[in-house]
Amino acid sequence: MITKNNYYFDEYIAFFNTDTALNKRVELNAQTKMSLNNSVMSVKDYIETAARWGWKAVAITDICTVEAFPEARQVVDLGKLDIKIIYGMKVCMEGDTWEQHVLGHAVILVKNSAGLRNLYKIVTLSLLEPCDIDHCISKKILQINREGILLGSAGMDGELVRAIASQQSNDNLLEIADFYDYLEIQPIDNYAALIDDVDYPNISSDEDLREINRKIVELAKTLDKPFVATGDVRYLRPEDNVCRNFIAIELEENLDIRGSQFLRTTDDMLENFMYLGKATAFDAVVYNPRRIVDMIEDIVPIPEGTHLPVLPNADESIENISYEMAHKLYGKKLPAVVETRLTKELKNIINHGYSSVFLIWHTLVKKIHERGYHTIPYKFIASSFVAYLVKITDINPLPPHWRCPECQYSEFVSDGTYMFGTDLPNRDCPHCGKRLGKDGYDMPYEIFFGDDHIKSTEMIEIGFPYERKDAVFSHIKQILGQDKVFHLGLTRIISDKYIFLEVQSYLENMDKERLTEVFGHTLTKFHYNGDDEYVQRFMEKRLHGVKVSNDGLHGQLVVIPQNMDSNDFTPLLRTFEKYDDGWLTTLFDKEALGCQLMLLSVPVARELDVLKKLEEKTECMASDISLDDVDTLSLLCSGGTPGIVDEDCIMSPDIFDIVYFGLPDFSRLLSKIKPNSFSEFVKVYGLSLRQYMMIKKINTEELISSGLCNINDAIGSREDVMTYLIRKGIEPIKAAHIMENVRRGKGISKHTRKMLKAHDIPDWYINSCQKIYYLHSRAQFIGRLTVSYQLAYYKVHYPEEFYRAYIESFADESDMDVIKDGKNRVQDELNKLKDIGDLDEDLQDKLKILKIAQEMYIRGYTL
Template structure:
């Protein structure tokens, strides 16, 4: 029989072959490419294709099964030849790295000699070439040709890639781990002996055994072999050796072969490939340049390597400099060794006996100006032995909290808190500045500003500075936050004022050669004067605007300031005006300046952090005594006058609502009696008392009452409120009406006689899933409640963890909720939580790319990433948390805590935010999370459209559950909706491809299972590679695997672990911190299964059950409307949740829609834009709507809404906003204009609606404008 090509799945060919499940899973996805019978060898050869490694053990086992079960009496053998299908974008090198061990096993079975040769050689795989560098030629030319062909066939057949093999010899190898004499013996023996079975063969050393590495020393053929001494392997963390001459990374500009480099690892990433290997990518720099190297390691070795290979570590690396066709640049591959070395970067140190103090320093919080890492410079100042350092960012105080966290409370190092403000000389008195009217404020904003330093001396000064900065941002902001000097005078107590840099008014007055009397008046305002290194101001010499013509002129300006200080008894200090820490860091600021459009960005002044001796040298032209006075003595004097303070208050300051504890207790018990009757069940009383005692005793009652008032106000306006986080774990929150989630165990309640029955055998089950039951006392149908959630998840094991009450309000009501907070606490007591937007990694990389592009320069991507990293974290803008409200107690003032401002300094918005990023003060001021969400809005809309209250929907409706099993309940098939197998599209939490597949895999049976799936879908490393694997392997079910954080505690307690330990394990696992050894030991002793312990170790983040339950309750109600009120459901969905609905693409019938869908789906996911993907999401819902028999009605401009879809004549009329190009404002204008009567012409329409001509043409095309003429003039002619 010749070769027969088949190309079918394994069990399509061997359909009669019955094998055990595990073996079936291992081979069922194999494709049988062809079958061939060799008469000479009496062998049936089955050639199969696989996209993953098929172990030799599996090959042998399936061969055995085929022979014994299908050909038991045949006199031929069976051989399986595996060909691997590798991804198209893989290089041959990646394929070799992935499959190397497996191929070597193949060779060991079939050609031992080549196996030995390859193990003893250096192998470099590049593009389509395999380069094998042999230590010594020990065979004939004929054998050479055979071996070359063998290797080429091996690669070509296994990977379907044409491969050329080259064998080279006489390379000088370092003797590392191989015994060369043994190698020569092995080769000689391989020539002389017949092939042996693997079981008879002496074991070949494994690759991960250091003693088996395969380099050898090259020897001349006629010389006796002399092994070299072993290399020094001290601190080797990977590979065989790192011997060789170290070269600069900057010198690696081409494929120069093997190199040795030294450097600091800047970035480190891992990428798992297939199931067995991981690639580790590292960027390494020696500060001349940066390059990427990568190593391929077994998955079980990754942890060991990453223990020693770390970001920030210094290493010697030996590898081959080759062109990476994916990165399109030179990188290091085929890494032979990585060795840990000592840091070689020279550090500047301050060796002066007495150190100076820096009083003018900018951090990354100075808008797009400084690249100083706050913690980094504080660490450096401490390393240099300095006693203090000042922070003086441009117009802001946002670095203060970060700096405060950089030192311990008892650390003697002092941070001086200050600002470089923008002073304006307003000539108003103190009182007038405070009470300046709008016109005066506008005049002040137009005045020229000068830089000035303000340092905080004590607690009074801290509060006064907050007041000043707030005024600058709220009242006097004009391109920058300006500060009237009169206002500074009013709040000067506790502050020290300095004259700042060349942009200060003293220096400016000298440059302008102002009258001595005028200068004297200016000097009088300041507590100290400031001078800086002359090269800071070298731009004055370069610019034609100024009279300075030499560096000596700059020195004279400094001498003049010193003269003024002496004359008017003002201390003079020398500062650096720090904008970067080390001289070489100027490149980062250069990048930022270039982005901002500065033409002289490449002429960076040396604004680096200088040591004491560097500053003394800088000012040596003043004489040794004067230089020491301004550099050391005066700076220390000022620092000594300043108290060590905290920029944020350490104490908790919650708002006060009188008798909130009593009110909470009353509300909770009133509700409990309303539900459970006059005689409360023990389970209710015990849980409620335990919770209320914890809440009230720890001072959290006010938080509950605030949340209760907000929720009740929303309910009064007709909107449900969804709870987030773990607040649903609190039964007190349920009884207070804060959450709908009842955390008690599943139980029955009689609505008539209050009979209550708790289900002891329903652990972890939601009450809605227990069987229906009639009341045994009165016969009424019992209500079913409870979700079995422990209170500890919310307030901690001892009830003392601060609660975080997050609530989802309707987006339509959110702004009203924010205003209601002001009603509760009064004007000036509620502020939006401020945020800070900084330069992100990708943005910084874009800055670097643009900088290089302008200058026609090229750098390696690794070097670009290094430079970009120095630009990240720099403040770009400020903003506001989407729902965060900071509340100040009625007896306190916001300035005690922080300054305030408009978000993004938008002077047109009435919104005022905290100046600090809100996390900086949420430890002492209450933050309410009043978030906007679509679910409450869509439910309100569905209630309005159907007249049915969502509160009447039962959570055990079998028809609703069918949505999560298939599409039949919708009256359609998967073929009708592009193959989607479930009906959960458009149902919150359950409509994405990822979750739909989870539903298919997990097969939920009830509401409780949906809660579990919601938990799994929001966790990290909880489903993929964890619960999914356990379910597939039959070790767990959706009911037994870990789905939410609460599952861990409740399960471990049920296994008799001590409750406190169970809680601690839950907290550790949910945060991705894993298990402590003593915990694991205790779990094993209590017979917790191995798979459960394994699962705990994999988890990185877990969702709280209460959050999942709240989400699923909302989702279930929406799903109910989808099943029973489809027209209303689609109307509400398109109005509220459809983000990219397009009238033209979606509303002209199913056929046109599906053609448009095919257009997008024909684009690979990698190339689809975000807009494409959003369109496709909405199209899927539209396709489902069409499949269920519903249609759209054409838009009537006199009936359509601007944003909401409407039901008219049994069809859905889209909103005007769905017309491409019609924005929300334009749509609203059309609606308003339509109220004024018909449009006479298209010109009239355009004039009254302000709609663009493009949109008008589109509307005409759709027939929306009827037959109205182009202009009014034409209309009059027609009438005549």
């Protein structure tokens, strides 16, 4: 039995609600949750419902946006649905220059790829051009960019319906109607608001509303234009009107009291227009809309495939730079491990068209390094040897090895005795007697490149100093051109917490009689009897995913190839007014564009500003700091500061306040495992991430303390799995495949388990692989941990300079006023923050600064 408390109510509706007509309609006017505060219908539900009903096509016509397009295509492709998506938009149309006023809505449908480009151009203009009404576009601009598109007259908010309702002359009506390619009629319930609108005193009954549709049909026949019946759909089912009206009340808009703007079946729609006559109703509902569909090509909203920038001579440049640096480091005759890795990576980069991507990053990072600043590699780029050779990163991913800076002698250690080159004992060169350098972080090729090609250009992300952010963006413009690079867009949706609180408050505060009056027509469809709990759950589900605004990701850039332009991929808008950098933002987000275009991820890292100041104050270069300093490692592992006890501080800082690694398990694992080297420190960090991601916890500390494994063999990253298996005799390609399955939480198959047992892989290791839910790559955090180590080194060996550099880089003006007032003022402010309890992000940053300042004063240092 179906009841109002049945959690399967949606499935019940889906089962019984279907389209049984032999000749089915299509919908040419529908809005999704991407239509700002106008719809509660998801793209997926809309398309899947229409496909299940056997419809040939559906249109998406959100108001002033096209953000639903990529998801719509994905729904069709992933579901292998036999339905055509008609890409369109409802536009707010404005009069020409001499008559700046809103004429009404019009509907744009895209016929072909040229029309799609024009639509994206229209959207961009509507979002960027100054206008009396936000997001309006002039009728003249629509006419100029009309190639490849069809214009429909829209419904109650269209200029044609308004002109008929205000009883304009027939000649005027013909002139208005003649602008459009097809004319729309809608169920009269969609026009109901006209009855109470004082601007239309002649509209007072349902019969007056029917006359509007009769007049539209008459005009269409006179002009020989198609007339089509549309639903102006805002929600999937009649009862969803509750949620649409919630949005309308929030915006103080007119309520859809009759609940008419749901997705109607063919028979439902035909019934609504029988007053026009059976033949005319059929033409409007079925025949003419399907004629429109036949005019429209099956297109994709974003060009398929990967479209990367192409710089002149990029292949030769990357190859030459790589080999020149390799010979400089390893000699004229490259060691086999170097030659093999370099050849393999270069072949992959060149064959898949990534040379220009590497050259762009090389040029950008080089400019920053030439000015004496450091960068931080994020994500997976640190595992590329070519990236190291062309100085995109400072991380050498080869196995641990000694290297002579004088005669280029090298010696590699690949048996697992040492994890990193920093673990190697100090030695002198056997050829020239110079002290050997120690290098190598042992990160396989497959971590970045996968089996045979780079997984995504998004895998390259470099952190830049905050002080150089403007220069970085300026360099990018110089390299690529301002019209080829844009901020990456971000669509913000309503938060679940906001939905819960607002709906709860809404239902609690609304008078029950008023609730029934507003929603009674639709609520009775699911037997509403005053139970707010069910209404709450129902509304929360429908409102999830509703768009609330557009934003962008500052520091996340999208690159358009030189032979294409933005209109091939996305409309543009302007965000980041606080940065005032003159750049535009893509309307489509990372999910839509990330696989098709190059993403330039350039976040700022203030710790790099601290490093720069410390180098200037101490004349000790960060790149010269040895990663095997005992005192630095002791500070990192203790999490405290020498000479400071808890009683001295109101809220004692630790090193993780400085280097941003306060994960719950990290400090605990450090104190328990007590790493003896930088490589073990990195391993423990990886273990803390892995522990954090576990479904079933793997108690690595117990495995180590019991002697079942040592810290070297423990699984802390993807690299650990692959290098361990290779050392045990597993072929690299098989080791890479096993690593991929383990890091994704797929575990190990029975066949693989037998193979591992045959290679003497212990049970504890196999069982650990089975329990892993997700594994990070060492390449994702090795750069940040290196900078963390360098900061800790300065704090140990140059404490006064450290405090000054840190405070200068992170404190704002108000923080500095507090700190300069001395120790007592700092303590007073810390007490205030302590009493607040739950701190927002800004107050958390202030807390870190003041804790560092307090520690500085306690240790006897001042500004």
